[in-house]
Amino acid sequence: MKIVACIKRVPTTEAQAKVSGDGKSLDSAGWQYMASFYDEIAVEAAIQAKEKHGGDITVLTIGPAEASKEVREFLARGADNGVILKDADPSNRDPRWTAKALAAKVGTLGADVVFTGRVATDRDNAAVGPMLATYLGWPCVTDVVALEIADGMVTAKRETEHGVETVECALPAVITCNKGLNEPRRASLKGIMAVKTKTIAEEAPTDAGAQAVIVSVELPPTRKAGRIVGEGLAGVTALVDALKNEAKIL
Amino acid sequence: MSTILVFVEESNGVARRASLECISAARATGMPVVAVVAGASAAQAAANLGQYGATKVVALTGAAQWSADAVARDVAAVAKELGATGFLAAATATGKDIAPRVAALLDSTLFSDCTAIAADGGALVATRPWLAGKAVAKLRSTAPVFCATTRPNVFPASESGGSAEVVTRAASNDGKAHVTSSAEKTGGKLDVKEASIVVSGGRGLRGPENFHLIEELAAAFGSAATGASRAVVDAGWRPHGEQVGQTGKTVSPQLYVAVGISGAIQHLAGMRTSKIIVAINKDADAPIFKIADYGVVGDAFEILPALTKAIAAARKH
Numbered sequence: 001m002k003i004v005a006c007i008k009r010v011p012t013t014e015a016q017a018k019v020s021g022d023g024k025s026l027d028s029a030g031w032q033y034m035a036s037f038y039d040e041i042a043v044e045a046a047i048q049a050k051e052k053h054g055g056d057i058t059v060l061t062i063g064p065a066e067a068s069k070e071v072r073e074f075l076a077r078g079a080d081n082g083v084i085l086k087d088a089d090p091s092n093r094d095p096r097w098t099a100k101a102l103a104a105k106v107g108t109l110g111a112d113v114v115f116t117g118r119v120a121t122d123r124d125n126a127a128v129g130p131m132l133a134t135y136l137g138w139p140c141v142t143d144v145v146a147l148e149i150a151d152g153m154v155t156a157k158r159e160t161e162h163g164v165e166t167v168e169c170a171l172p173a174v175i176t177c178n179k180g181l182n183e184p185r186r187a188s189l190k191g192i193m194a195v196k197t198k199t200i201a202e203e204a205p206t207d208a209g210a211q212a213v214i215v216s217v218e219l220p221p222t223r224k225a226g227r228i229v230g231e232g233l234a235g236v237t238a239l240v241d242a243l244k245n246e247a248k249i250l
Numbered sequence: 251m252s253t254i255l256v257f258v259e260e261s262n263g264v265a266r267r268a269s270l271e272c273i274s275a276a277r278a279t280g281m282p283v284v285a286v287v288a289g290a291s292a293a294q295a296a297a298n299l300g301q302y303g304a305t306k307v308v309a310l311t312g313a314a315q316w317s318a319d320a321v322a323r324d325v326a327a328v329a330k331e332l333g334a335t336g337f338l339a340a341a342t343a344t345g346k347d348i349a350p351r352v353a354a355l356l357d358s359t360l361f362s363d364c365t366a367i368a369a370d371g372g373a374l375v376a377t378r379p380w381l382a383g384k385a386v387a388k389l390r391s392t393a394p395v396f397c398a399t400t401r402p403n404v405f406p407a408s409e410s411g412g413s414a415e416v417v418t419r420a421a422s423n424d425g426k427a428h429v430t431s432s433a434e435k436t437g438g439k440l441d442v443k444e445a446s447i448v449v450s451g452g453r454g455l456r457g458p459e460n461f462h463l464i465e466e467l468a469a470a471f472g473s474a475a476t477g478a479s480r481a482v483v484d485a486g487w488r489p490h491g492e493q494v495g496q497t498g499k500t501v502s503p504q505l506y507v508a509v510g511i512s513g514a515i516q517h518l519a520g521m522r523t524s525k526i527i528v529a530i531n532k533d534a535d536a537p538i539f540k541i542a543d544y545g546v547v548g549d550a551f552e553i554l555p556a557l558t559k560a561i562a563a564a565r566k567h
Contacts, residue, residue, distance in 0.1 A: 134355060166431045
């Protein structure tokens with residue numbers, strides 16, 4: 001089985017936001033990066049699919065050359081090939097642009113299944129997976145928390161606000177992975193050593209032209225300073241009073 | 251005149267509140283709004299959408315099974331026939347499953363989880379959080395259709411007192427993926443994203459066996475959802491569907507109560523747009539107090555039973 005896992009290099013969750021001088025972007029000075037949280041689950045799903053069905057895994061990303069760090073980590077965990085669609089400044093890209101660039105590459109790889117995270121934890125669009133599937137003309141199951149692939153068919157459970165849906169479709173398909181699907185493994189020392197000298201392909205992405213135009217980027221309005229209404233049981237009385245008479249929420 | 255098409259979700263013949271909010275958001279732009287409803291009881295749900303400001307409603311009826319890709323094709327076809335210049339859906343699990351596909355079929359990009367949609371000199375401008383709310387971006391679109399999803403609980407679901415022509419349209423049964431079964435949450439538990447009150451617990455609760463205290467406080471408030479910090483979800487104390495934060499769900503309820511949650515930046519990102527924030531923590535220096543409107547310093551095990559009782563009593567009067 002030909003498996004593709006799409007990943008994105010994003011700022012760590014500790015990254016602080018600071019608006020750049022142009023007022024249209026964020027100042028990334030001092031940021032550390034990581035693979036988006038849900039992409040770890042996507043890669044683990046890819047590795048488990050390979051363990052069960054054989055084949056090989058390509059880790060595919062769009063980003064700067066530095067994303068090779070995250071790609072290499074996933075190669076060490078069990079993926080076979082890494083491809084970076086090199087884009088030095090992905091900050092002006094939008095979900096359509098990304099989905100089209102990925103669709104063009106996935107098409108040439110002849111993939112049977114593509115795993116993505118349910119959302120990337122920087123722009124939080126949760127759009128690329130289903131857009132990618134639509135451009136490929138494939139089915140897609142989003143927010144997947146349980147997955148079975150057998151005889152070319154996918155049976156997946158997806159989590160909604162109201163419960164869990166079971167969805168069935170045929171391969172090839174795009175699966176967007178949610179927390180709970182699996183527990184991502186760590187790379188073994190042997191795996192880390194084995195991929196040290198491995199070449200990660202760098203290619204130019206298909207450029208569909210961005211449609212999103214950034215008007216401004218701001219920090220969120222600061223919250224009006226609150227107050228400690230009290231300590232212990234005295235605090236309970238004061239809190240109920242504030243919720244009732246001040247916030248008028250009760 | 252240009253039109254905004256709004257995708258409406260229904261359950262048992264009733265439009266979901268998040269969809270009504272989305273119609274309101276569309277109406278506030280001043281453009282005419284057409285609603286398209288899909289689902290087993292779409293025709294029934296379509297009937298009162300005019301009251302919320304839709305000028306026309308298209309009900310997609312007769313689908314054998316729910317198929318997101320088939321619904322998206324039908325919705326995109328309606329958008330094309332209308333010559334819609336805008337497309338909105340609520341940023342719910344279903345809305346986020348459908349909207350990106352509709353946008354792709356219209357070869358248009360998508361702005362997800364928007365907290366404002368404004369008409370600025372004929373062009374629509376989306377306001378949406380980046381990095382789970384650490385920053386806020388305003389965006390315009392050069393796409394053929396302006397496509398966006400609206401965050402639940404942010405826009406009012408206001409009635410316009412109007413009425414709408416309802417047309418039915420046969421749903422295409424050509425889906426590639428189908429929902430073969432669905433299991434509703436037991437006990438009708440509310441989701442953190444949709445609830446107007448969220449009570450969340452963190453490590454301060456000391457163990458999963460103590461979360462009944464969180465559930466009891468949520469019950470005392472009436473219709474409140476229970477949430478959790480990443481630490482307790484990672485520890486397996488609570489299901490991941492309850493996790494609030496940058497790697498969980500982002501919420502904007504009327505009232506957010508954080509109990510035994512210190513307030514790591516990744517948690518704050520997920521709840522800082524709540525209208526009122528209450529923090530209960532035994533550490534007076536916990537970062538959560540910096541963004542809380544009302545703080546109580548104290549032990550959760552002492553505070554929670556007393557607060558539950560006091561809230562229940564206050565709501566009775």
